[in-house]
Structures are given as C-alpha cells and as structure tokens.
Amino acid sequence: MSPSVVLVAGCALVTALLKAAGPIALGGREIPLWVTSVIVLLAPALLAALVFTQAFADGSELAVGAETAGVVAGGLVAWRSGSIVACVIVAAALTAALRAL
Amino acid sequence: MSTGPAGQAFRRGLRAGTPFAIAGFLLSVSFGVVAQDAGLSALAAIVMSLIVFAGSAQFAAIAIVGQGGTVGAAIGAAALMNSRFLPMGAAFGPSLPGGPLKRAAQGQAVVDASWALAARGDGSFDRWLLFGASAAQYVTWQAGTIAGALGGDLLGDPEALGLDAIYPAFFLALLLGEAHSRRAVVVALLGAAIALALVPVAPAGVPVLAASLAALVGLTGSAQAAVLEAQEAEGAPR
Numbered sequence: 001m002s003p004s005v006v007l008v009a010g011c012a013l014v015t016a017l018l019k020a021a022g023p024i025a026l027g028g029r030e031i032p033l034w035v036t037s038v039i040v041l042l043a044p045a046l047l048a049a050l051v052f053t054q055a056f057a058d059g060s061e062l063a064v065g066a067e068t069a070g071v072v073a074g075g076l077v078a079w080r081s082g083s084i085v086a087c088v089i090v091a092a093a094l095t096a097a098l099r100a101l
Numbered sequence: 102m103s104t105g106p107a108g109q110a111f112r113r114g115l116r117a118g119t120p121f122a123i124a125g126f127l128l129s130v131s132f133g134v135v136a137q138d139a140g141l142s143a144l145a146a147i148v149m150s151l152i153v154f155a156g157s158a159q160f161a162a163i164a165i166v167g168q169g170g171t172v173g174a175a176i177g178a179a180a181l182m183n184s185r186f187l188p189m190g191a192a193f194g195p196s197l198p199g200g201p202l203k204r205a206a207q208g209q210a211v212v213d214a215s216w217a218l219a220a221r222g223d224g225s226f227d228r229w230l231l232f233g234a235s236a237a238q239y240v241t242w243q244a245g246t247i248a249g250a251l252g253g254d255l256l257g258d259p260e261a262l263g264l265d266a267i268y269p270a271f272f273l274a275l276l277l278g279e280a281h282s283r284r285a286v287v288v289a290l291l292g293a294a295i296a297l298a299l300v301p302v303a304p305a306g307v308p309v310l311a312a313s314l315a316a317l318v319g320l321t322g323s324a325q326a327a328v329l330e331a332q333e334a335e336g337a338p339r
Contacts, residue, residue, distance in 0.1 A: 003166075003172050004141055004142060004145040005145075006172050006176075007141075007145075007149075007162060007166065007172045007175055007176065008145055008148055008149045008152065008153070010172065010173075010175075010176035010179075011149065011153045011155075011158060011159070011162050011175075011176055011179040012149075012152040012153045014176060014179060014180040014183065015153050015154075015155050015158060015179065015180075015183050015186070016209060018180065018183045018184060018186040018187055018190070019183075019186045019190055019205075019208045019209050019211055020190070020205035020206075020208050020209070021186075021187055021190055021191075022186070022187055022188070022189065022190020022191035022192070022193060022194045022208060023190050023193060023194040023197050023201075023204035023205055023207060023208035024194075024201045024204060024205050024208075025191065025194065026190075026191050026194035026195055027194045027195065027197050027198075027199070027201065027204040031195050031224070033325050033328060033329060034319070034320055034325055035224075036223070036224030036319075036328055036332075037224070037319035037320065037324045037325045037327075037328045038316045038317060038319035038320065039191070039192040039224050039316070039319070040220070040222065040223070040224050040316075040319060040324075040328055040331075041284070041285065041288045041315070041316035041318055041319045041324070042188050042189065042192055042313055042316045043216070043217050043220060043279045044276060044279050044280055044285040044286070044288045044289035044292065044315075045288050045289065045291070045292030045312050045313055045314075045315035045316045046185050046188070046189070046213075046292065046309060046312060046313055047213070047217065047272050047275050047276040047279060047289070048276055048288075048289035048290065048292040048293040048296075048312070049292045049293060049295070049296035049308060049309040049312030049313075050157070050185075050213070050269070050272045050309055051269050051272045051273045051276055051293070052293035052296055052297055053296050053297065053300055053308050053309060054268060054269035054272070055269045055273075056297060057297070057300045059305075060300060060301055060302075060305075061300075061301065062297065062300060062301065066263070066266075067263070067265055067266040067269070070263055070266035070270065071266055071269045071270050071273060074266070074270035074273060074274070075270065075273040075274070075277065078270075078273060078274035078277050079277050083120065084120040084121060084123075084124055084271065084274040084275075085120050085123050085124060087124075087270050087271075087273070087274045088124040088127060088128075088266075088267045088270045088271055088274070089127075090270075091263070091266040091267060091269075091270035092127070092262065092263035092264055092266050092267050092270075093263060094263070094266075095263030095265070095266035096261060096262050096263035097263075099260065099261060099263065100261070
C-alpha cells in the first residue's frame with residue numbers, strides 16, 4: 001500500500017473511533033448535574049485553546065506573527081458585526097497585507 | 102423529515118452552518134494546496150477531506166508528512182488533534198437516542214462549529230440542528246478541497262494570501278458566540294493559559310486536549326446553580 005493510502009485511511013479510522021467513543025459510552029441517559037455543568041464549559045475551554053495555540057504559537061514555539069494581528073482584527077470584526085465570513089476575510093486580508101510589507 | 106420538528110431543526114442547522122461553511126470553503130481551498138506541497142496527490146487530498154472531514158487533524162497530518170515525518174507520526178498527530186472529540190462526544194452522547202452503533206454513527210457528524218451551534222446551554226444538544234450545520238460544512242469542505250487540489254497552481258502561496266489566519270479566526274468567532282457569561286470567559290482564558298503553557302513541551306494536540314481541564318470550573322456550586330437555572334428556563338430539563 002502506498003504511504004498516502006495508509007495516511008488517509010489511518011486518519012479516517014482514528015477520527016471515526018474518537019468521534020464514536022463519547023456517544024457509545026454516554027448515550028441516551030440521564031446525567032448528573034455536575035457532569036452537565038462541566039460539559040457546558042467544555043466549549044469555551046476547547047475553542048479558546050484552539051484559537052490561542054494557532055494564533056500565538058508556531059509549531060512548538062510561542063510566537064507572534066502577522067497571523068496573530070489578523071486573528072485579533074478578525075475577532076474584533078466578529079464581535080462588532082457578528083459575521084463570521086467578514087471575520088475570516090478580514091483576518092486573511094490583514095495577515096496577507098502585513099506579510100506583503 | 103421535511104415538515105416535522107426534525108426537518109425544521111435540520112434546516113435551521115443548514116442556515117446557521119452556512120457562514121461556517123463559507124469560511125470552511127476558504128480553509129479547505131488552502132488545505133487542497135498545502136496537501137500537494139506536502140507530497141499528496143490531488144486525489145489523496147480529495148479523498149482525505151471526504152472521509153476524514155476534520156480540518157485541524159488534516160492540516161496537522163500533512164504538516165508532519167511535509168516536514169519529512171513518518172506516516173505513523175502523522176496519524177498520531179491527527180489522533181491527538183482530534184482527541185477533543187472525546188470530551189465533545191461525551192457531551193453530545195446523552196442527547197442521542199438509539200443503540201450504541203446508531204449513536205456512534207450520529208457522533209460522526211460532530212465538527213467544532215456544529216457542536217457549538219447545537220449546544221443549548223443547559224448541557225443538551227439539538228442533534229438535528231447539528232446534522233444540518235455539519236451537512237452544509239461537509240459540502241463546502243469537499244468543494245474547497247477539490248478547488249484547491251486541482252486549481253492550486255492558479256492561487257499561489259496560501260501563506261502570502263493569509264489563508265492560515267482563517268482557521269484561528271473561525272474558532273475565535275465561535276468562541277465569542279459561546280462566551281455569554283463571566284464564568285465562560287474565565288474558563289476560556291484558563292483553557293488558553295493551559296494550552297499555551299503546554300505548547301513548548303507537549304506534542305501537537307495535547308495542549309488543546311489538556312485545556313478541557315478548565316471546564317472543571319463547572320464542579321463549583323455556583324456553576325451548577327447556573328446550569329440548573331438554565332435548565333429550568335428551558336422548561337424541559339433532561
């Protein structure tokens with residue numbers, strides 16, 4: 001098998017297993033209040049981690065670059081306008097403009 | 102399904118997911134280009150988007166292959182990057198009916214934006230809204246990958262176009278929609294701090310997974326009281 005086939009099939013398999021695990025383990029049952037309370041707060045924790053690790057890190061190093069400024073500007077646009085499309089376009093445009101300088 | 106509550110929720114999901122689908126299109130165009138720079142064929146890039154459909158994992162895997170890493174390391178990075186689907190799936194699971202296999206199949210529809218959109222704020226999820234939002238994003242994810250993989254030469258360098266800023270900006274917009282309460286803001290900052298502290302020492306993906314520990318703030322009495330209030334306001338506590 002070519003490496004590409006192994007790569008694509010392997011990524012598909014691990015992704016499917018990870019997405020299946022939670023629903024298999026915790027399906028269709030009443031859950032205690034303290035679990036729900038943690039679940040509600042998973043979204044801000046995970047989303048913030050995704051944003052910050054991509055905007056403020058380059059590989060395994062903490063770094064601020066053109067994309068950091070772009071993401072901050074995109075965030076301001078999303079906050080003021082509520083538009084995610086405007087947010088990502090501003091983020092990409094400012095990042096590209098700073099790199100072109 | 103066309104007129105019932107499920108169909109209505111699915112259509113609401115399609116609408117709510119459309120802005121994310123447009124942003125995802127731009128992102129997947131850059132994936133199509135970058136994948137070929139990393140040595141994947143256009144066909145491999147397109148098939149990867151079709152059957153993996155997880156942006157951060159796809160980018161992480163091809164980054165490792167592109168830097169000369171092994172296929173095993175690339176799959177491992179994809180698994181770590183997607184490890185957040187464990188807590189996300191655990192959150193979504195109680196909202197799913199059916200046996201384990203049926204629930205596992207429904208769990209495949211989870212992607213970040215849909216999961217956040219479908220969260221009702223009381224711990225339960227609107228599964229049809231999630232399916233609709235994911236369907237919209239799936240279509241554009243494929244279209245963008247095909248465009249990037251086949252037409253990437255016309256586009257030029259994705260970094261020069263700032264396409265790498267799209268992904269974090271996408272999640273930031275989601276986060277701003279999620280952070281309604283002071284408690285959510287505190288948890289977001291805590292999650293960010295945990296992740297950034299681990300970036301220099303942990304493999305890619307682990308910092309984001311570890312950030313889920315910030316949600317343990319939910320164990321406090323005041324956080325549980327707030328959830329109870331949200332459930333009672335919803336009128337249908339689960």
